[in-house]
Amino acid sequence: MVFENAEKQLEKAKKHIKLASETEETLKLPKEALSFAIPVRMDNGTLKLFQGFRVRYNDARGPTKGGIRYHPNVSLDEVKALAFWMTIKCAVIDIPYGGGKGGVIVDPHKLSKAELERLSRGWMRGAARIVGPYRDIPAPDVYTTPQIMAWMMDEYSLIVGEHCPAVITGKPISLGGSLGRGYATALGGFFATKEAVKKIKVGKKIAVQGFGNAGAHMARLLIEDGFTLVGVSDSKGGAYLDSGFDYKKLDEIKQKEGRVDVYPGAKKITNEELLELDVDILILAALENAVTKDNVSKVKAKMLVELANGPITPDADDVLHKNKQFIIPDVLANSGGVCVSYFEWVQNLYGHYWTEDDVNQKLEAKMVKEFNATFDIYKSKNVDMRTAAYVLALGRIDEATKDKMKL
Numbered sequence: 128m129v130f131e132n133a134e135k136q137l138e139k140a141k142k143h144i145k146l147a148s149e150t151e152e153t154l155k156l157p158k159e160a161l162s163f164a165i166p167v168r169m170d171n172g173t174l175k176l177f178q179g180f181r182v183r184y185n186d187a188r189g190p191t192k193g194g195i196r197y198h199p200n201v202s203l204d205e206v207k208a209l210a211f212w213m214t215i216k217c218a219v220i221d222i223p224y225g226g227g228k229g230g231v232i233v234d235p236h237k238l239s240k241a242e243l244e245r246l247s248r249g250w251m252r253g254a255a256r257i258v259g260p261y262r263d264i265p266a267p268d269v270y271t272t273p274q275i276m277a278w279m280m281d282e283y284s285l286i287v288g289e290h291c292p293a294v295i296t297g298k299p300i301s302l303g304g305s306l307g308r309g310y311a312t313a314l315g316g317f318f319a320t321k322e323a324v325k326k327i328k329v330g331k332k333i334a335v336q337g338f339g340n341a342g343a344h345m346a347r348l349l350i351e352d353g354f355t356l357v358g359v360s361d362s363k364g365g366a367y368l369d370s371g372f373d374y375k376k377l378d379e380i381k382q383k384e385g386r387v388d389v390y391p392g393a394k395k396i397t398n399e400e401l402l403e404l405d406v407d408i409l410i411l412a413a414l415e416n417a418v419t420k421d422n423v424s425k426v427k428a429k430m431l432v433e434l435a436n437g438p439i440t441p442d443a444d445d446v447l448h449k450n451k452q453f454i455i456p457d458v459l460a461n462s463g464g465v466c467v468s469y470f471e472w473v474q475n476l477y478g479h480y481w482t483e484d485d486v487n488q489k490l491e492a493k494m495v496k497e498f499n500a501t502f503d504i505y506k507s508k509n510v511d512m513r514t515a516a517y518v519l520a521l522g523r524i525d526e527a528t529k530d531k532m533k534l
């Protein structure tokens with residue numbers, strides 16, 4: 128149960144910060160959790176019902192914000208955890224949002240493009256009563272794309288009767304998307320990693336678990352910066368190449384074959400073996416619960432970067448911290464995505480658009496500042512990096528909650 132992991136992380140951090148009772152109370156439950164059926168007319172004429180969710184966890188600091196996941200394993204428990212993590216994440220990176228998340232139980236690869244459009248428009252019709260540009264702003268997450276955001280934005284605009292780009296982020300550029308949003312999660316993670324290696328001396332050998340949007344861009348950025356990628360995997364399996372993968376070739380193979388383990392000359396490995404590779408930095412860019420108490424003792428990397436949400440369980444966290452293996456936690460490492468989503472929303476509301484360089488420079492400034500703020504707490508309180516990030520975030524959430532509710 129991933130929500131239990133989120134609760135454990137919160138409890139651990141609460142030992143290091145005094146929160147107002149109002150803050151403690153409001154963090155116990157999601158503000159709203161909507162579960163709804165999405166009827167979709169399939170191409171073969173039958174009607175199929177899909178289950179959709181939207182959770183608004185906490186809005187102390189602003190409208191709730193967070194992606195929508197399309198995956199067969201989506202559950203309300205998972206969406207709740209992800210919405211809670213968004214609350215912490217938006218506070219860590221200090222953007223004026225609370226946290227939310229959505230999902231649909233579906234394997235989108237099994238749908239035709241037209242079915243995917245009907246499902247996405249159906250999701251928005253189901254969630255429209257709680258989303259809105261000043262209430263709750265969705266975005267992409269696992270297996271959702273700018274195209275899906277476009278359909279959803281259009282559906283919302285049809286419902287409210289006006290063009291409403293600010294209701295959702297991660298849109299195509301033609302519809303008000305921000306330059307740089309497509310690779311922002313990876314670029315933010317890259318800036319955080321560059322800051323981390325200034326403080327924690329490690330070598331340049333890396334492995335990436337998960338070659339989706341975040342993982343692939345992260346691999347590219349690190350290779351371009353002189354790191355050597357020796358291990359890579361996706362849901363179909365992994366590959367190892369001691370001399371290092373060529374990014375262009377790897378990307379071509381992924382595009383053509385839909386998998387990375389067929390890279391010529393590389394040794395096929397499992398996802399488990401990838402985690403155990405003797406590398407300096409392990410990038411976790413797949414799903415939750417990748418590193419657990421069962422496999423953590425085999426993880427050799429000196430630094431772990433959580434580009435996915437929740438890839439390390441709390442008990443594995445404790446082991447890594449004891450072994451002095453440095454973690455850049457998800458709520459910081461992957462916050463570049465939502466940070467540029469915020470930039471997109473600002474541009475939409477302002478009706479004025481920035482250059483790609485502007486966006487990336489603003490992102491870099493944010494990542495560097497909040498990485499160092501987290502690192503300072505990590506040092507001064509002698510806690511692990513996740514707890515440090517939670518302490519930073521909870522302090523900000525507490526301040527807003529008190530200003531709103533305290534007698």
Ligand code: GLU
Binds near residue numbers: 192194265464468
């Ligand atoms: N799904 C991404 C995340 O987990 C991005 C959310 C957003 O841009 O709102 O952070």
